[in-house]
Amino acid sequence: MSDATRAEVCAVAVAEVFRGDGERLASAFGAVPAIGARLAKLTFEPDLLMTDGVAYLRADVPPVTGDATSDPIVEGWLPFRRVFDLLWNGRRHVVMTATQIDRYGNHNFACIGPHKQPKAQLLGMRGAPGNTIHHPTSYWVPNHSTRVFVDQVDVVSGVGYDRARELEDGARFHEIRRVVSNLGVFDFATPDNRMRLASLHPGVSVDEVVEQTGFELVVPDDVPETRPPTDEELRLIREVLDPGDSRSNEVPH
Amino acid sequence: MDKRTTEHEAVAELRDGLTLGIGGWGSRRKPMSIVREILRTDLKDLTVVTYGGPDAGLLCKTGRVARIIYGFVSLDSIPLEPHFRAVRQAGAVEAVELDEGMLQWGLYAAALRLPFLPTRAGLGSDVLEINQKWIKPITSPYDDADQLVAMPALELDAAFVHLNRADARGNAQYLGPDPYFDDLFCQAAKRRFVTCEKIVETSDLAKAGTPHTLLLNRSMVDGVIEAPGGAHFTECPPDYGRDEAFQREYAKTAKDPEAWKAFEETYLTAESEAEYQKRVQARNEDRKAGR
Numbered sequence A: 001m002s003d004a005t006r007a008e009v010c011a012v013a014v015a016e017v018f019r020g021d022g023e024r025l026a027s028a029f030g031a032v033p034a035i036g037a038r039l040a041k042l043t044f045e046p047d048l049l050m051t052d053g054v055a056y057l058r059a060d061v062p063p064v065t066g067d068a069t070s071d072p073i074v075e076g077w078l079p080f081r082r083v084f085d086l087l088w089n090g091r092r093h094v095v096m097t098a099t100q101i102d103r104y105g106n107h108n109f110a111c112i113g114p115h116k117q118p119k120a121q122l123l124g125m126r127g128a129p130g131n132t133i134h135h136p137t138s139y140w141v142p143n144h145s146t147r148v149f150v151d152q153v154d155v156v157s158g159v160g161y162d163r164a165r166e167l168e169d170g171a172r173f174h175e176i177r178r179v180v181s182n183l184g185v186f187d188f189a190t191p192d193n194r195m196r197l198a199s200l201h202p203g204v205s206v207d208e209v210v211e212q213t214g215f216e217l218v219v220p221d222d223v224p225e226t227r228p229p230t231d232e233e234l235r236l237i238r239e240v241l242d243p244g245d246s247r248s249n250e251v252p253h
Numbered sequence B: 001m002d003k004r005t006t007e008h009e010a011v012a013e014l015r016d017g018l019t020l021g022i023g024g025w026g027s028r029r030k031p032m033s034i035v036r037e038i039l040r041t042d043l044k045d046l047t048v049v050t051y052g053g054p055d056a057g058l059l060c061k062t063g064r065v066a067r068i069i070y071g072f073v074s075l076d077s078i079p080l081e082p083h084f085r086a087v088r089q090a091g092a093v094e095a096v097e098l099d100e101g102m103l104q105w106g107l108y109a110a111a112l113r114l115p116f117l118p119t120r121a122g123l124g125s126d127v128l129e130i131n132q133k134w135i136k137p138i139t140s141p142y143d144d145a146d147q148l149v150a151m152p153a154l155e156l157d158a159a160f161v162h163l164n165r166a167d168a169r170g171n172a173q174y175l176g177p178d179p180y181f182d183d184l185f186c187q188a189a190k191r192r193f194v195t196c197e198k199i200v201e202t203s204d205l206a207k208a209g210t211p212h213t214l215l216l217n218r219s220m221v222d223g224v225i226e227a228p229g230g231a232h233f234t235e236c237p238p239d240y241g242r243d244e245a246f247q248r249e250y251a252k253t254a255k256d257p258e259a260w261k262a263f264e265e266t267y268l269t270a271e272s273e274a275e276y277q278k279r280v281q282a283r284n285e286d287r288k289a290g291r
Helices: A007-015 A029-044 A080-089 A129-133 A161-166 A206-211 A230-242 B007-012 B030-041 B052-059 B082-089 B100-111 B124-128 B182-187 B202-208 B243-253 B255-270 B272-286
Strands: A025-028 A056-058 A075-078 A092-097 A138-141 A176-181 A185-189 A198-202 B020-023 B046-052 B065-073 B094-097 B116-119 B136-140 B147-152 B154-167 B189-199 B225-226
Touching: A007 A029, A007 A092, A007 A138, A007 A176, A007 A230, A025 A029, A029 A092, A029 A230, A029 B189, A056 B202, A080 A092, A080 A129, A080 B100, A092 A129, A129 A138, A129 B100, A129 B243, A198 A206, B007 B225, B030 B052, B030 B189, B046 B052, B046 B100, B052 B065, B052 B082, B065 B100, B082 B243, B100 B116, B100 B147, B100 B182, B154 B202, B182 B189, B243 B255, B243 B272, B255 B272
Parallel strands: A025 A092, A092 A138, A138 A176, B020 B046, B020 B154, B046 B065, B065 B094, B154 B189, B189 B225
Antiparallel strands: A056 A075, A176 A185, A185 A198, B116 B147, B136 B147
16 A cells, blocks of 8 residues: 555564464554564464453453553463563563664664663663573664664673574573664575565665665565555554554654 | 562661672662662772663662673663773773673572573674683584573672562562563572562552562562662653663763762762652752753
């Protein structure tokens, strides 16, 4: 559909990272990832599990803002300690935001500057070390720039492919599925797992992506365009999942 | 055995340099009346172990903490705890930053009186780099010879948790959706204190919730403190939600020394928890009246 906004293209690109996941807990941080994960569940991945953001697994799929349902369908109990059990068990795919990410997918949202006395304390390690070593991880970057796609991250919270390789078998559950930004989709499907431009969002050029990336990206000769939303996906995004248009706050028109 | 006591008596047991565990999670079900009591003392050089919220912010901001062991410090509806950020950015505390699951594992190891528990969490990340003097890798002794992390036990001198109900003997009950890690905090500690919204008869515990909600049994608790509103301004469902307006006011004081001074004078210098609760109530009545 030609009238899809960039945010809507991004939401579909996030939904696509969950394709094939089946009965796995889909955790998504950020407005666009939350829309994307729910869109996947409402369309091609109906078996995904999701939490209510507190402690329950919820079988119905509420909108990302202004959930008016007084009667959610609870299908399970997942307090934090069982979240850790589940994720160390591997049946989860998380989409985390990245403050910094490098060519091998090393990720930082802990702090900017030296860890001992940071210039900016951010989220801290949170679950990133455990997530990335135990189950598939994808990343969401709403503001693709050389400040985010950096040559070297200040602190490694999420483990990248070069570090995973050094661990050999110790990292056998490590997988960075994809990075979705407001400009395109990226993966690590290269011989040495360096980040590759997998698709460009409509209206974005290779040059623009290269210019906004602080390391040398692998750019194939032919870069496809990111799949546009179908009519049904657009309807679900606009009328069901995000009638409040929180997606446009994250990725402006 | 009647274990009823007060915040004052519990905190009077503490000494400079001890390691304290604080239950709850972020800005959820935090034993804030205990934190407020600590702020009435001159305790310092504490090590604090926490899934941090305003407990971490207040104790660090007021110079009580030498070392903090945490996975994150957040106010939930305000993702970054602004007072904690300022302290970190000033380099004013030693920060032992862990993966959230590693923190659980450290408490669990201490609870089971083990020196460590193995995990993959931390492998390949800078958690090991920034804590290398303390957290060591280990190789599985079995045929797989896996590389793992030996998460050391987080032994606590004292633990403080806030639950919804307890009896005078220390059986305690959470009525919200998540137990967090409050039982592990207690089992990892030498001295264990539970504050609660209401002390009830033992026979009334099972009336308030199913037996599954009885998180702490009396062997895990040394002191019980009735503290209605004791988690304020963090949430304590179903008794009350988070006081978001108050939390916003607290957060705003991080960037405004004058506002912090006013906040401190109004709320933190209250000579008792009862006086604090009275001031909060007066504040809320003023707001409701639009004053």
